Amino acid sequence: MLNLGLHLNDAELTLVSQGNIVYREPGYAMIDNEEFSFGNKAYKHARTNPRQIHNRFWSDLLLTPSSNKNFHNLSRADIASYHLEDILQSNITSDESMVVVVPPYFDSSALSLFLGIAADLKLPISVLVDSAVAATRCEYKNAVPIHVDISLHYTTLSRLTQQQGIYIDKVEIIENCGISEMCDAWLNVIAKSFVEQSRFDPMHKAETEQVLLNQLEGCLDSVLKQENIKLSLEYLGVKHSAEIDSKTFKSAASSFFHLISDKLRYLYNADEIPAIQVTDRVAKLPGLLETLQDSSRGEIFTLEPGATIQGGLSRLKNNADTKSEISLLKQLPWDKPSISVESNEVKNFVVNSPTHIIFRNKAYKLHESPLVIGYQVDDEPYFLATEYNLSGVSRRHCIVTRIEGRTVIEDVSQYGTFLNGNRINGSSVLKVGDSVRIGTPGVHLELITLDMDNGT
Numbered sequence: 117m118l119n120l121g122l123h124l125n126d127a128e129l130t131l132v133s134q135g136n137i138v139y140r141e142p143g144y145a146m147i148d149n150e151e152f153s154f155g156n157k158a159y160k161h162a163r164t165n166p167r168q169i170h171n172r173f174w175s176d177l178l179l180t181p182s183s184n185k186n187f188h189n190l191s192r193a194d195i196a197s198y199h200l201e202d203i204l205q206s207n208i209t210s211d212e213s214m215v216v217v218v219p220p221y222f223d224s225s226a227l228s229l230f231l232g233i234a235a236d237l238k239l240p241i242s243v244l245v246d247s248a249v250a251a252t253r254c255e256y257k258n259a260v261p262i263h264v265d266i267s268l269h270y271t272t273l274s275r276l277t278q279q280q281g282i283y284i285d286k287v288e289i290i291e292n293c294g295i296s297e298m299c300d301a302w303l304n305v306i307a308k309s310f311v312e313q314s315r316f317d318p319m320h321k322a323e324t325e326q327v328l329l330n331q332l333e334g335c336l337d338s339v340l341k342q343e344n345i346k347l348s349l350e351y352l353g354v355k356h357s358a359e360i361d362s363k364t365f366k367s368a369a370s371s372f373f374h375l376i377s378d379k380l381r382y383l384y385n386a387d388e389i390p391a392i393q394v395t396d397r398v399a400k401l402p403g404l405l406e407t408l409q410d411s412s413r414g415e416i417f418t419l420e421p422g423a424t425i426q427g428g429l430s431r432l433k434n435n436a437d438t439k440s441e442i443s444l445l446k447q448l449p450w451d452k453p454s455i456s457v458e459s460n461e462v463k464n465f466v467v468n469s470p471t472h473i474i475f476r477n478k479a480y481k482l483h484e485s486p487l488v489i490g491y492q493v494d495d496e497p498y499f500l501a502t503e504y505n506l507s508g509v510s511r512r513h514c515i516v517t518r519i520e521g522r523t524v525i526e527d528v529s530q531y532g533t534f535l536n537g538n539r540i541n542g543s544s545v546l547k548v549g550d551s552v553r554i555g556t557p558g559v560h561l562e563l564i565t566l567d568m569d570n571g572t
Contacts, residue, residue: 118213118214118215118242118243118429118432118433119133119134119135119212119213119429119433120132120133120212120213120214120215120240121133121214121215121216121217121425121426121428121429122203122214122215122216122217122425123216123217123247123424123425124174124216124217124218124219124222124230125217125219125247125265125267125397125424126142126143126171126174126175126267126268126269127142127143127266127267127268127294127295127397128140128141128142128397129141129142129143129155129174129199129203130422130424130425131203131204131207132422132425132426132429133207133212135426135429137421137422138207139155139203139207140421140422141154141155141156141159142155142156142159142171142268142295143155143171143173143174143175143199143268144156144158144159144162144169144170144171145158145169145170145171145173145195145198145199146158146161146165146168146169146170147168147170147186147187147188148165148168152198152199152202154198154199154202154203155199155202155203159329160326160330161326162326162329163322163325163326163329164322164323164325164326166322167184167186168186170182170184170187170192170195171268171296172192172268172269173192173193173195173196173199174192174196174199174267174268175221175267175268175269175270175294176192176269177192177193177196177222177225177226177229177230178191178192178193178229179191179192179193179229180192182195193229193232193233196229196230196233197233197236197237200233200234200237200239201237204237204239212240213240213241213242214239214240214241214242215241215242215243215244215245215425215428215429215432216230216234216241216243216244216245217244217245217246217247217250217424217425217428218230218244218245218246218247218444219247219265219267219270219272220246220247220248220272220274220287220289221267221270221272221289227244227444231442241442242432242442243432243442243445244442244443244444244445245428245432245444245445245446245448246274246284246444246445246446247263247265247272247274247424248263248265248272248274248276248284248287249276249282249283249284249445249446249447249448250424250425250427250428250431250448251263251265251393251395251419251423251424251427252276252282252393252427253427253430253431253450253451253452254450254451254452254453254454254455255278255282255450255454255455256278256391256393256417256454256455256457257454257455257456257457258389258456258457258458259388259389259390259391259414259415259457260275260276260383260384260388260389260390260391261275261276261278261282261390261391261393262274262275262276262380262383262384262390262391262392262393263276263393263394264376264380264392264393264394264395264398264408265394265395265397265398265424266293266294266295266395266397266398266401267294267295268294268295268296269291269292269293269294269296269297270289270290270291270293270294271289271290271293271294271372271376271379272287272288272289272290273287273288273289273290273376273379273380273383274286274287274288275287275383275384280449281447281448281449281450282447282448282449282450283446283447283448284446284447286383286541288379288380288382288383290375290376290379293372293375293376295397297372298369298372298401299329299332301368301369301371301372302332302335302336302365302368302369303319303325303328303329303332304319304368305360305364305365305367305368306318306328306332306335306347306358306360306365307319307325307328309347309358309359309360309364310347310356310358312358313357313358313359314356314357314358316351316354316356318349318351318356321351323351324349324351327349328347328349331347331349335347335365336400336401336402337400339362339365339366339402340400340402342362343361343362344359344360344361344362345359345360345362345365346358346359347359347360362402365402366402366403367403369401369402369403369404370403370407373401373403373404373407373408374407376404376407376408377407377408377410377411377412378536378538379538380392380408380411380412381411381412381544381545382535382538382539382540382541382544383541384541385541385542385543385544386522386524386525386526386542386543386544386545387543389413389414389457389458389459390412390413390414391414391415391417391455391457392408392412392414392415392416392417393416393417393419394408394416394417394418394419395418395419395423395424396418396419396420396421396423398418399418405418411468411547413459414457414459415457415458417455428448430451431448431449431451432445432448468547468548469518469521469522469523469546469547469548469565470482470523470546470547470548470550470563470564470565471564471565471566472563472564472565472566473487473500473516473552473561473562473563473564474561474562474563474564475489475500475559475561479564479566480500482516482517482518482523483518484517484518484519485497485498485517486498486515486516486517487499487500487515487516487517488500488512488514488515489502489513489514489515489516489554489561490502490509490510490511490512490513490514490529491503491504491506491509491510491511491513492504492511492512493511493512496512500561502554502555502559506555506558506559507555507556508531508532508554508555508556508558509529509531509554509555509558509559510528510529510530510531512528512529513527513528513529513531513533513554513555514526514527514528514529514533514552514554515528516546522545523545523546523547523563524543524544524545524546525540525543525544525546525552526542526543527540527542527543529554531554531555531556533552533553533554534552534553534554534558535550535551535552536550536551537551537553546563547563548563548564548565549563549564550562550563551563
């Protein structure tokens with residue numbers, strides 16, 4: 117029977133044994149005098165010894181030597197191997213079999229490297245399973261489940277299909293949009309508050325920067341519960357203090373959150389209701405859930421700590437035979453009761469809904485009568501006509517309509533309609549500031565809101 121599980125998300129590599137979380141630490145490595153330290157031990161020196169730190173060896177698992185000379189030309193795969201050995205050496209016994217939960221950013225090359233590392237370490241792996249599939253244990257009725265997780269350097273969005281079980285439909289991976297990048301943004305806003313309020317810059321010294329980093333997790337918890345957070349640190353015998361309101365703190369990572377929100381809406385049609393399933397890591401990020409909720413008609417469901425690996429173990433517990441060839445599972449049955457999801461018609465759909473579309477420097481009003489865009493639409497009651505010979509533009513290319521306060525674009529072309537650079541999946545809800553492109557290099561249309569009726 118499977119009773120050991122490993123989740124390879126480097127924000128918190130998690131090991132579960134006999135139903136208990138026995139390891140949950142970040143994918144950090146530090147080398148000092150030929151000696152390695154990993155996880156929290158390395159993280160506590162991330163700012164004081166940055167040249168001796170590596171934190172991309174799991175997210176970009178490669179055989180090429182590390183560019184960091186302090187790691188003596190070890191490859192990222194080598195460092196990952198040492199880390200994995202460190203995690204497992206005191207946490208498994210010879211009679212245990214393992215399920216490994218794999219994040220979506222692991223491509224076939226990374227999977228092959230990991231299995232090679234596992235073979236060298238003689239790990240008793242029975243099965244690999246996609247993290248979104250492992251985490252999703254019930255059917256979301258009337259909705260499209262989308263699993264959201266975050267690692268040190270990536271945010272991953274997985275659209276799932278429900279047919280007598282759950283399996284992967286489509287995945288969106290957002291690079292340089294992880295915990296590490298967000299931490300930098302939060303530290304900068306904290307440092308700015310210290311400078312403004314106490315004339316002390318904690319980022320000027322590595323020691324005080326590390327103190328802030330060590331306090332950051334507590335700050336995240338406080339921001340979720342309080343209107344203001346108070347911070348203090350001591351340097352050369354002098355105590356410095358700063359106070360930050362939660363709104364300012366949340367705004368520091370808002371650019372990341374809006375990027376995630378935008379990428380999320382490309383994964384479902386305007387007529388679909390998303391069931392947004394987030395890990396506890398995601399739920400701890402101040403301001404992200406509010407951003408997702410404000411731009412979505414669906415509900416948000418937060419998983420418990422360790423739920424991803426527990427979901428894999430629960431459904432694969434009888435699959436304990438080690439095999440010479442191990443494949444990645446992207447489909448599993450449900451093992452929990454279904455949940456009915458209701459549409460959440462939030463007011464922000466109306467507030468952020470554009471009233472006009474700009475075409476050739478002129479604003480055209482959007483209303484319930486469909487606006488048909490293409491190169492041969494003259495017979496339509498309301499239309500915007502492009503040039504006849506534009507590459508990648510259909511006769512009737514797309515349709516923009518105001519529906520119950522929302523502005524919806526529907527792609528009816530054979531070439532695709534692109535919203536903010538992303539091809540829409542049939543239809544999508546538009547927001548103020550969106551940019552639509554049809555054709556290649558194409559015609560660009562901008563979505564705006566006007567207080568008065570202008571244009572045609």
